[in-house]
Amino acid sequence: MDLRGCRIAGVGSYVPEEVLTNADLEKIVDTTDEWIVSHTGIRERRVIPDDQNTSDLAAEASRRALDDAGVQADQVQLIIAATVTSDTVFPGTSAILEHKLGAKRAATFDLVTGCTGFVDGIVTGAQFIQTGAYDRVLVVAAEALTRITNWTDRSTCVLFGDGAGAAVLEPTDPGAGLLGYAMDTQGFAGEHLCIPSSGSAWPPDEKAIAEHATKLYMNGHEIFKMAVRGVPYIARKAMKNAGITEEDVDWVVMHQANQRILDAAADRLHIAPEKVISNLERYGNTSAASMGIALDELYRDGRLQNGQHVLMVGFGAGFCLAGAVIRWDK
Known part of the structure; x- marks a missing residue:
């Protein structure tokens, strides 16, 4: 069986508007801007508002990726969502996202692999593209890490922020794409x-x-x-x-x-x-x-x-x- 190539046809991302700076964190825990920057390189991070969930971040990033690819939501055949901060244990974020996007033709599943999730999603989605099972796969990685952060632990609370990134996968010639x-x-x-x-x-x-x-x-x-x-x-x-x-x-x-x-x-x-x-x-x-x-x-x-x-x-x-x-x- 000859395998097709798999390319990224569209990308998109989204981060919440609220910014939490190192100066803000100095008021919460015993730390300083100088220490955080010198040890991590981080100066600020984004925080999801109370009226949003991980699936909302995923939906906005996905819409931007679909628009970039020139693909309608109802043309997507598979949605792979990578997250450790799903809205609920089940249903998974991918199922919730399918409804929010109106991707009525899409099968869905989640990947719970943490920080490797975006690459894992692309590699997994590519298998469906390369074998000819599907022609359009949406991969989205989204996290609301500030919802699971221990704000009393100064060694970790300075690190994490919220956001989402998405990619639309489509077939291409062998030797291109992945x-x-x-x-x-x-x-x-x-x-x-x-x-x-x-x-x-x-x-x-x-x-x-x-x-x-x-x-x-x-x-x-x-x-x-x-x-x-x-x-x-x-x-x-x-x-x-x-x-x-x-x-x-x-x-x-x-x-x-x-x-x-x-x-x-x-x-x-x-x-x-x-x-x-x-x-x-x-x-x-x-x-x-x-x-x-x-x-x-x-x-x-x-x-x-x-x-x-x-x-x-x-x-x-x-x-x-x-x-x-x-x-x-x-």
């Missing part, structure tokens, strides 16, 4: 980034609430070490599978977690820093949404041109790694 990918999970490290009381192992109760166990926990030191080692590993594996080398990479769109991780990974990959996209200072860490937002900005400001190679690399809860190489064909 060229190759690699994925990996190191489950032994799952305890380092999790919500301890969020499921059947420890259903939320009074004890969990009192101990902030229903909020996000992260062992930043361990995650940093695993990311600095893991990103070059999964990036090189993805490039090998795509048949390119570091010299062929025009842009690196990495999960926006920490500027130090971005810098260290670029150095280990021997890729010039100016090729590595960073919007951390404006949005903070938006988990699954971060790469979708960064890719959309790279495209819309005119830097991303047809024929260029984009290396996308995600890392996060699981501990999961995902990389993909895309030859831009739009």
